[in-house]
Amino acid sequence: MLHLTWLRVAVFTILLGATALAAAQANLEINTPAVAAIQKSMQDRHAQLLPLYSSGAVGLTRDGGVALRDANAVPLAQRAQVNALIAAESQDRAALYREIARANARPEWESDIRATFAQRWIDKAQPGWYYQNAGGAWVRK
Amino acid sequence: MRRRSTWISAAAAAAFALVGCVTINIYFPAAAAERAADRIIDEVWQLKPDAEKPRTEKPAAKQ
Numbered sequence: 001m002l003h004l005t006w007l008r009v010a011v012f013t014i015l016l017g018a019t020a021l022a023a024a025q026a027n028l029e030i031n032t033p034a035v036a037a038i039q040k041s042m043q044d045r046h047a048q049l050l051p052l053y054s055s056g057a058v059g060l061t062r063d064g065g066v067a068l069r070d071a072n073a074v075p076l077a078q079r080a081q082v083n084a085l086i087a088a089e090s091q092d093r094a095a096l097y098r099e100i101a102r103a104n105a106r107p108e109w110e111s112d113i114r115a116t117f118a119q120r121w122i123d124k125a126q127p128g129w130y131y132q133n134a135g136g137a138w139v140r141k
Numbered sequence: 142m143r144r145r146s147t148w149i150s151a152a153a154a155a156a157f158a159l160v161g162c163v164t165i166n167i168y169f170p171a172a173a174a175e176r177a178a179d180r181i182i183d184e185v186w187q188l189k190p191d192a193e194k195p196r197t198e199k200p201a202a203k204q
Contacts, residue, residue, distance in 0.1 A: 027173050028173045028174055028176070028177040030181060039184055039185060043185045043187070046185055046186060096181070109174075112169040112174065113178075116178050120178040
């Protein structure tokens with residue numbers, strides 16, 4: 001009889017562990033005001049970045065950011081503006097990765113989140129856009 | 142004898158629970174992170190227009 005009780009306890013413990021694990025794997029929290037604000041800011045900026053991705057002036061970096069790839073693709077008069085765009089986008093992206101890690105109470109996940117995004121930005125990039133490969137070289141998609 | 146095996150069972154259950162907790166803390170949920178990234182990237186790059194229409198388009202169809 002006593003053994004049966006312990007068997008129940010063991011089964012219950014296993015089920016509890018499995019449930020907790022499933023919950024942890026289910027989803028990453030991204031529905032926070034901070035994440036939404038950054039996302040909105042990036043969405044608004046995208047209209048200005050889009051022609052720069054297409055022309056190859058700006059490329060996607062291997063660390064989940066953006067960088068000036070070809071300054072010659074930008075008229076001299078617009079270079080300061082493009083640099084400001086890149087700086088603002090880089091700042092937003094860094095903040096996004098940090099905020100998602102924080103929203104999930106796992107600040108140590110920031111670099112993993114950054115790496116995941118880096119890969120997905122590149123996967124979802126349009127043909128013709130430039131990205132950095134693992135070695136840091138620019139590649140045209 | 143019976144008492145001893147009871148303790149062994151209890152210890153095994155506790156150890157299992159402990160390992161489970163540690164597992165949750167250590168491993169990065171890669172699949173969940175990928176889904177989260179996809180949702181955000183689709184929004185930022187407006188890759189799924191059905192999900193949320195961009196404000197700049199479709200001024201028609203309003204009554």
